[in-house]
Amino acid sequence: MDLGPYSGFILASYAISTLIVLALVAWVVLDRRQLERTLHDLASKGVTRRGPATAPAAAKLSSTATDTQE
Amino acid sequence: MAILDYANPTRFLRLTQIVLPWLTAACLAAFAVGLYMTFFVSPEDYQQGQTVKIMYIHVPAAWLCMMTYSIMAISSLGTLVWKHPLADVSAKAAAPIGAAFTLIALITGSLWGRPMWGTYWEWDARMTSVLVLLIMYLGLIALWRTMEDPIRAGKAAAVLTLVGAINLPIIKFSVEWWNTLHQPASVMRMDGPTIDTSMLVPLFVMAGAATLLFFVLHLQAMRNEILRRRVRAMRLKAAAGSRAARMAPPSSPLSSPMSGTPGAAE
Numbered sequence: 001m002d003l004g005p006y007s008g009f010i011l012a013s014y015a016i017s018t019l020i021v022l023a024l025v026a027w028v029v030l031d032r033r034q035l036e037r038t039l040h041d042l043a044s045k046g047v048t049r050r051g052p053a054t055a056p057a058a059a060k061l062s063s064t065a066t067d068t069q070e
Numbered sequence: 071m072a073i074l075d076y077a078n079p080t081r082f083l084r085l086t087q088i089v090l091p092w093l094t095a096a097c098l099a100a101f102a103v104g105l106y107m108t109f110f111v112s113p114e115d116y117q118q119g120q121t122v123k124i125m126y127i128h129v130p131a132a133w134l135c136m137m138t139y140s141i142m143a144i145s146s147l148g149t150l151v152w153k154h155p156l157a158d159v160s161a162k163a164a165a166p167i168g169a170a171f172t173l174i175a176l177i178t179g180s181l182w183g184r185p186m187w188g189t190y191w192e193w194d195a196r197m198t199s200v201l202v203l204l205i206m207y208l209g210l211i212a213l214w215r216t217m218e219d220p221i222r223a224g225k226a227a228a229v230l231t232l233v234g235a236i237n238l239p240i241i242k243f244s245v246e247w248w249n250t251l252h253q254p255a256s257v258m259r260m261d262g263p264t265i266d267t268s269m270l271v272p273l274f275v276m277a278g279a280a281t282l283l284f285f286v287l288h289l290q291a292m293r294n295e296i297l298r299r300r301v302r303a304m305r306l307k308a309a310a311g312s313r314a315a316r317m318a319p320p321s322s323p324l325s326s327p328m329s330g331t332p333g334a335a336e
Contacts, residue, residue, distance in 0.1 A: 001109055004120040006185040013124045013178040017131070020177075024170045026252065028290045035297040047304045050200075 077155045079296045086289045093286050100279035103287070107272035113282050124182040125273055129257070130280035131174040135203060136238055138168030138284065142210075143235040146228035156292070157223025159299075161231060162214050163291035167284060169207035176200060195244035196252040199237060206234045218301055 049067050080092045108126045115122035135211055142164050148157030179197065180190045191197065210227050216221035244251045 001107050001119075003123070004114075005230050006121045009181045009185050010120060011190070013110045013127055013181045016081050016177050016181075017174045020170050020174050024287055027166070028287055028294065033288065035294055035301060036247070037250070039297060042301065042308075044306045047308045049300055049303050066192060 079156065082156060083296060084213070086156040087133055087292055090192065090286065090289055093282060093289070096230045097279060097282035097286050100275060100282055104276040104279045107275055110267075112272045113266075113268050118186060119132035121182060121185050122269065125269075128175060128178040128182055129273060130277040131171045131178060132200070132281050133277060134174035134284055135168055135175050135200070136241060138164050139207075139231075139235065139238060141288075142165075142168065142231050143238075148229040150232075156218040156296075157227065157291050159295045160288070161227060162224065163295050164288055165207055165214070166211050167287050167291065169204060169211065171280075171284070172200060172204040172207060178203065183251070185208075192251050194252065195303065196241065196250050199241045199244050201244050203237055207336060210234075220302070226229055239320065249336065250269060 071300070104126070110121055112123070112126070113119055142161045145157045145161035145164070148154040149161065169325065176197070179200075183192070184190050212231060213227050213230060214220075214223050244250060244256050257273070264272070
Protein backbone atom coordinates (compact mmCIF):
# COMPACT_ATOMS: atom_id res chain seq x y z
CA MET A 1 0.00 0.00 0.00
CA ASP A 2 1.61 3.22 -1.18
CA LEU A 3 0.12 6.30 0.46
CA GLY A 4 2.04 8.68 -1.76
CA PRO A 5 4.00 11.84 -0.95
CA TYR A 6 1.55 12.94 1.75
CA SER A 7 1.58 9.67 3.71
CA GLY A 8 2.75 11.55 6.83
CA PHE A 9 -0.43 13.65 6.86
CA ILE A 10 -2.64 10.59 6.30
CA LEU A 11 -0.97 8.48 8.98
CA ALA A 12 -0.87 11.41 11.43
CA SER A 13 -4.63 11.92 10.95
CA TYR A 14 -5.41 8.30 11.81
CA ALA A 15 -2.86 8.14 14.64
CA ILE A 16 -4.12 11.30 16.37
CA SER A 17 -7.77 10.23 15.93
CA THR A 18 -6.96 6.83 17.42
CA LEU A 19 -5.23 8.48 20.39
CA ILE A 20 -8.19 10.78 21.05
CA VAL A 21 -10.67 7.86 20.84
CA LEU A 22 -8.48 5.72 23.12
CA ALA A 23 -8.33 8.59 25.63
CA LEU A 24 -12.13 8.80 25.52
CA VAL A 25 -12.51 5.05 26.05
CA ALA A 26 -10.00 5.13 28.93
CA TRP A 27 -11.87 8.02 30.56
CA VAL A 28 -15.19 6.14 30.40
CA VAL A 29 -13.74 2.83 31.63
CA LEU A 30 -11.62 4.29 34.45
CA ASP A 31 -14.48 6.55 35.56
CA ARG A 32 -16.80 3.53 35.76
CA ARG A 33 -14.29 1.51 37.79
CA GLN A 34 -13.75 4.38 40.22
CA LEU A 35 -17.49 4.93 40.69
CA GLU A 36 -18.19 1.22 41.19
CA ARG A 37 -15.39 1.05 43.77
CA THR A 38 -16.77 4.09 45.62
CA LEU A 39 -20.32 2.70 45.58
CA HIS A 40 -19.04 -0.60 46.92
CA ASP A 41 -17.10 1.17 49.70
CA LEU A 42 -20.15 3.21 50.69
CA ALA A 43 -22.41 0.17 50.69
CA SER A 44 -19.96 -1.78 52.80
CA LYS A 45 -20.05 1.07 55.36
CA GLY A 46 -23.80 0.79 55.64
CA VAL A 47 -24.70 3.85 53.55
CA THR A 48 -27.81 3.32 51.46
CA ARG A 49 -29.67 5.59 49.06
CA ARG A 50 -33.04 4.91 50.63
CA GLY A 51 -34.23 4.88 54.21
CA PRO A 52 -33.35 7.24 57.07
CA ALA A 53 -29.95 8.90 57.30
CA THR A 54 -27.73 7.08 59.75
CA ALA A 55 -24.91 8.60 61.77
CA PRO A 56 -22.68 5.51 62.00
CA ALA A 57 -22.53 5.35 58.25
CA ALA A 58 -21.58 9.03 58.14
CA ALA A 59 -18.86 8.51 60.71
CA LYS A 60 -17.42 5.68 58.69
CA LEU A 61 -17.82 7.75 55.56
CA SER A 62 -15.37 10.35 56.81
CA SER A 63 -12.65 7.75 56.45
CA THR A 64 -13.43 7.36 52.75
CA ALA A 65 -10.82 9.37 50.92
CA THR A 66 -12.02 8.48 47.45
CA ASP A 67 -13.43 11.45 45.67
CA THR A 68 -15.54 11.45 42.55
CA GLN A 69 -15.74 14.57 40.46
CA GLU A 70 -19.07 16.04 39.48
CA MET B 71 -43.44 -0.44 27.04
CA ALA B 72 -44.09 3.32 27.14
CA ILE B 73 -41.17 5.64 26.41
CA LEU B 74 -41.43 7.09 29.91
CA ASP B 75 -40.71 3.65 31.37
CA TYR B 76 -37.15 4.09 30.10
CA ALA B 77 -36.90 7.18 32.30
CA ASN B 78 -36.32 4.91 35.25
CA PRO B 79 -32.51 4.95 35.79
CA THR B 80 -32.47 1.44 37.24
CA ARG B 81 -34.31 0.10 34.18
CA PHE B 82 -31.97 2.10 31.94
CA LEU B 83 -28.93 0.54 33.64
CA ARG B 84 -30.40 -2.95 33.19
CA LEU B 85 -31.26 -2.40 29.52
CA THR B 86 -27.94 -0.85 28.58
CA GLN B 87 -26.06 -3.65 30.31
CA ILE B 88 -27.69 -6.02 27.81
CA VAL B 89 -27.31 -3.75 24.77
CA LEU B 90 -23.75 -2.46 25.27
CA PRO B 91 -21.76 -5.67 24.50
CA TRP B 92 -23.67 -6.09 21.22
CA LEU B 93 -23.18 -2.44 20.27
CA THR B 94 -19.47 -2.67 21.09
CA ALA B 95 -19.07 -5.79 18.92
CA ALA B 96 -20.95 -4.14 16.04
CA CYS B 97 -18.78 -1.02 16.39
CA LEU B 98 -15.52 -3.01 16.27
CA ALA B 99 -16.73 -5.03 13.28
CA ALA B 100 -17.80 -1.88 11.43
CA PHE B 101 -14.43 -0.23 12.07
CA ALA B 102 -12.58 -3.35 10.87
CA VAL B 103 -14.57 -3.38 7.61
CA GLY B 104 -14.38 0.41 7.22
CA LEU B 105 -10.62 0.62 7.74
CA TYR B 106 -10.04 -2.30 5.36
CA MET B 107 -12.11 -0.57 2.68
CA THR B 108 -10.38 2.75 3.38
CA PHE B 109 -6.84 1.48 2.99
CA PHE B 110 -7.22 -1.49 0.59
CA VAL B 111 -10.37 -1.00 -1.49
CA SER B 112 -11.17 2.69 -2.03
CA PRO B 113 -9.41 4.28 -5.01
CA GLU B 114 -7.26 7.41 -5.15
CA ASP B 115 -9.02 10.65 -5.95
CA TYR B 116 -8.16 11.98 -9.40
CA GLN B 117 -7.19 15.36 -7.91
CA GLN B 118 -6.30 14.70 -4.27
CA GLY B 119 -4.56 11.37 -4.68
CA GLN B 120 -4.26 9.30 -1.51
CA THR B 121 -4.96 12.25 0.80
CA VAL B 122 -8.65 11.53 0.17
CA LYS B 123 -8.21 8.77 2.78
CA ILE B 124 -8.30 11.50 5.42
CA MET B 125 -11.91 12.10 4.35
CA TYR B 126 -12.97 8.72 5.81
CA ILE B 127 -12.07 9.89 9.31
CA HIS B 128 -12.61 13.65 8.95
CA VAL B 129 -16.13 13.64 7.52
CA PRO B 130 -17.62 11.12 10.03
CA ALA B 131 -16.03 13.10 12.89
CA ALA B 132 -17.50 16.33 11.48
CA TRP B 133 -20.95 14.77 11.12
CA LEU B 134 -20.78 13.35 14.64
CA CYS B 135 -19.70 16.59 16.29
CA MET B 136 -22.91 18.12 14.93
CA MET B 137 -25.07 15.08 15.67
CA THR B 138 -23.81 15.02 19.25
CA TYR B 139 -24.72 18.66 19.76
CA SER B 140 -28.15 17.99 18.22
CA ILE B 141 -28.67 15.16 20.73
CA MET B 142 -27.61 17.52 23.52
CA ALA B 143 -30.09 20.13 22.28
CA ILE B 144 -32.93 17.56 22.21
CA SER B 145 -31.88 16.36 25.68
CA SER B 146 -31.93 19.98 26.87
CA LEU B 147 -35.53 20.28 25.66
CA GLY B 148 -36.20 17.09 27.62
CA THR B 149 -34.71 18.73 30.72
CA LEU B 150 -36.54 22.05 30.45
CA VAL B 151 -39.88 21.04 28.91
CA TRP B 152 -40.59 17.42 29.84
CA LYS B 153 -38.28 17.22 32.89
CA HIS B 154 -37.23 13.74 31.82
CA PRO B 155 -35.00 12.30 34.58
CA LEU B 156 -32.38 11.04 32.14
CA ALA B 157 -32.36 14.10 29.84
CA ASP B 158 -29.66 16.11 31.63
CA VAL B 159 -27.74 12.88 32.24
CA SER B 160 -27.73 12.35 28.46
CA ALA B 161 -26.65 15.93 27.72
CA LYS B 162 -23.86 15.90 30.29
CA ALA B 163 -22.56 12.51 29.14
CA ALA B 164 -22.55 13.56 25.47
CA ALA B 165 -20.52 16.77 25.87
CA PRO B 166 -17.00 15.29 26.26
CA ILE B 167 -17.67 12.87 23.41
CA GLY B 168 -18.84 15.72 21.19
CA ALA B 169 -15.77 17.74 22.13
CA ALA B 170 -13.52 14.81 21.20
CA PHE B 171 -15.18 14.35 17.80
CA THR B 172 -14.94 18.10 17.15
CA LEU B 173 -11.24 18.02 18.02
CA ILE B 174 -10.73 15.08 15.63
CA ALA B 175 -12.59 16.95 12.87
CA LEU B 176 -10.46 20.08 13.40
CA ILE B 177 -7.11 18.25 13.56
CA THR B 178 -7.77 15.92 10.61
CA GLY B 179 -9.18 18.84 8.62
CA SER B 180 -6.04 20.79 9.35
CA LEU B 181 -3.83 17.86 8.30
CA TRP B 182 -5.89 17.46 5.12
CA GLY B 183 -5.80 21.20 4.41
CA ARG B 184 -2.01 21.55 4.47
CA PRO B 185 -1.30 19.38 1.39
CA MET B 186 -4.53 20.35 -0.44
CA TRP B 187 -4.95 24.05 0.34
CA GLY B 188 -1.40 24.85 1.34
CA THR B 189 -2.40 25.88 4.86
CA TYR B 190 -3.16 24.18 8.17
CA TRP B 191 -5.68 26.82 9.19
CA GLU B 192 -7.74 29.53 7.61
CA TRP B 193 -10.31 31.67 9.40
CA ASP B 194 -13.04 30.69 6.95
CA ALA B 195 -16.68 30.31 7.99
CA ARG B 196 -16.77 26.50 8.26
CA MET B 197 -13.55 26.12 10.24
CA THR B 198 -14.29 29.06 12.51
CA SER B 199 -17.85 27.88 13.27
CA VAL B 200 -16.55 24.37 14.11
CA LEU B 201 -13.93 25.94 16.40
CA VAL B 202 -16.77 27.87 18.08
CA LEU B 203 -18.57 24.52 18.52
CA LEU B 204 -15.50 23.10 20.30
CA ILE B 205 -15.38 26.14 22.59
CA MET B 206 -19.09 25.69 23.35
CA TYR B 207 -18.56 22.04 24.26
CA LEU B 208 -15.71 23.01 26.59
CA GLY B 209 -17.80 25.80 28.11
CA LEU B 210 -20.67 23.41 28.82
CA ILE B 211 -18.31 20.87 30.40
CA ALA B 212 -16.90 23.67 32.57
CA LEU B 213 -20.41 24.81 33.56
CA TRP B 214 -21.38 21.31 34.69
CA ARG B 215 -18.22 21.04 36.74
CA THR B 216 -18.68 24.45 38.40
CA MET B 217 -22.11 23.76 39.88
CA GLU B 218 -22.32 21.12 42.56
CA ASP B 219 -26.02 20.37 42.30
CA PRO B 220 -26.48 18.33 39.08
CA ILE B 221 -30.14 19.35 38.72
CA ARG B 222 -29.35 23.08 38.82
CA ALA B 223 -26.31 22.60 36.60
CA GLY B 224 -28.44 20.60 34.16
CA LYS B 225 -31.00 23.40 33.83
CA ALA B 226 -28.36 26.11 33.32
CA ALA B 227 -26.50 23.96 30.81
CA ALA B 228 -29.75 23.16 28.99
CA VAL B 229 -30.46 26.86 28.42
CA LEU B 230 -26.90 27.48 27.22
CA THR B 231 -27.02 24.39 24.96
CA LEU B 232 -30.25 25.57 23.31
CA VAL B 233 -28.84 29.05 22.75
CA GLY B 234 -25.69 27.50 21.24
CA ALA B 235 -27.76 25.36 18.86
CA ILE B 236 -27.93 28.39 16.57
CA ASN B 237 -24.38 27.44 15.56
CA LEU B 238 -25.53 24.15 13.94
CA PRO B 239 -27.21 25.66 10.85
CA ILE B 240 -24.32 28.13 10.62
CA ILE B 241 -21.86 25.20 10.40
CA LYS B 242 -24.04 23.31 7.93
CA PHE B 243 -24.78 26.18 5.56
CA SER B 244 -21.57 28.20 6.02
CA VAL B 245 -20.16 26.76 2.79
CA GLU B 246 -23.18 28.10 0.89
CA TRP B 247 -23.66 31.42 2.67
CA TRP B 248 -20.02 32.51 2.51
CA ASN B 249 -17.11 32.05 0.18
CA THR B 250 -14.93 29.48 1.95
CA LEU B 251 -12.10 27.06 1.21
CA HIS B 252 -14.47 24.16 1.84
CA GLN B 253 -16.34 22.72 -1.14
CA PRO B 254 -20.16 22.79 -0.99
CA ALA B 255 -21.98 19.75 0.42
CA SER B 256 -21.20 16.67 -1.67
CA VAL B 257 -23.01 13.88 0.22
CA MET B 258 -26.13 15.28 1.88
CA ARG B 259 -27.65 17.04 -1.13
CA MET B 260 -31.20 17.26 -2.42
CA ASP B 261 -30.08 15.86 -5.79
CA GLY B 262 -28.03 13.03 -4.28
CA PRO B 263 -24.32 12.61 -3.52
CA THR B 264 -21.72 13.75 -6.03
CA ILE B 265 -19.06 11.34 -4.72
CA ASP B 266 -18.41 8.12 -6.64
CA THR B 267 -19.89 4.96 -5.09
CA SER B 268 -16.41 3.45 -4.69
CA MET B 269 -15.67 6.21 -2.16
CA LEU B 270 -19.19 6.69 -0.84
CA VAL B 271 -19.52 3.11 0.48
CA PRO B 272 -16.35 3.20 2.65
CA LEU B 273 -17.36 6.66 3.83
CA PHE B 274 -20.78 5.40 4.97
CA VAL B 275 -19.23 2.33 6.63
CA MET B 276 -16.77 4.54 8.55
CA ALA B 277 -19.59 6.96 9.44
CA GLY B 278 -21.68 4.01 10.70
CA ALA B 279 -18.74 2.76 12.78
CA ALA B 280 -18.15 6.21 14.28
CA THR B 281 -21.87 6.54 15.06
CA LEU B 282 -21.84 3.16 16.83
CA LEU B 283 -18.75 4.32 18.74
CA PHE B 284 -20.65 7.41 19.82
CA PHE B 285 -23.58 5.37 21.11
CA VAL B 286 -21.32 2.91 22.96
CA LEU B 287 -19.47 5.77 24.69
CA HIS B 288 -22.62 7.80 25.29
CA LEU B 289 -24.56 4.94 26.90
CA GLN B 290 -21.58 4.03 29.07
CA ALA B 291 -21.00 7.67 30.06
CA MET B 292 -24.71 7.94 30.95
CA ARG B 293 -24.40 4.84 33.14
CA ASN B 294 -21.39 6.46 34.84
CA GLU B 295 -23.33 9.67 35.43
CA ILE B 296 -26.20 7.74 37.06
CA LEU B 297 -23.69 5.98 39.34
CA ARG B 298 -22.05 9.35 40.15
CA ARG B 299 -25.41 10.75 41.25
CA ARG B 300 -26.01 7.70 43.40
CA VAL B 301 -22.64 8.21 45.07
CA ARG B 302 -23.53 11.86 45.67
CA ALA B 303 -26.95 10.97 47.10
CA MET B 304 -25.43 8.41 49.46
CA ARG B 305 -22.76 10.84 50.67
CA LEU B 306 -25.31 13.61 51.22
CA LYS B 307 -27.54 11.28 53.19
CA ALA B 308 -24.69 10.06 55.33
CA ALA B 309 -23.54 13.66 55.92
CA ALA B 310 -27.10 14.70 56.86
CA GLY B 311 -27.31 11.86 59.36
CA SER B 312 -24.00 12.86 60.85
CA ARG B 313 -25.02 16.55 61.12
CA ALA B 314 -28.36 15.73 62.71
CA ALA B 315 -26.71 13.49 65.25
CA ARG B 316 -24.14 16.20 66.15
CA MET B 317 -26.65 19.05 66.47
CA ALA B 318 -29.40 17.33 68.41
CA PRO B 319 -29.01 17.57 72.24
CA PRO B 320 -28.66 14.18 73.94
CA SER B 321 -32.05 14.55 75.67
CA SER B 322 -33.80 15.64 72.51
CA PRO B 323 -36.30 13.17 71.11
CA LEU B 324 -34.84 14.03 67.68
CA SER B 325 -31.53 12.38 68.39
CA SER B 326 -32.83 8.87 68.43
CA PRO B 327 -34.84 8.71 65.20
CA MET B 328 -32.39 10.86 63.21
CA SER B 329 -29.27 9.08 64.29
CA GLY B 330 -30.87 5.76 63.56
CA THR B 331 -28.87 3.87 66.15
CA PRO B 332 -28.83 4.61 69.89
CA GLY B 333 -25.57 6.15 70.98
CA ALA B 334 -24.51 6.91 67.48
CA ALA B 335 -23.90 10.62 68.16
CA GLU B 336 -20.29 11.63 68.72
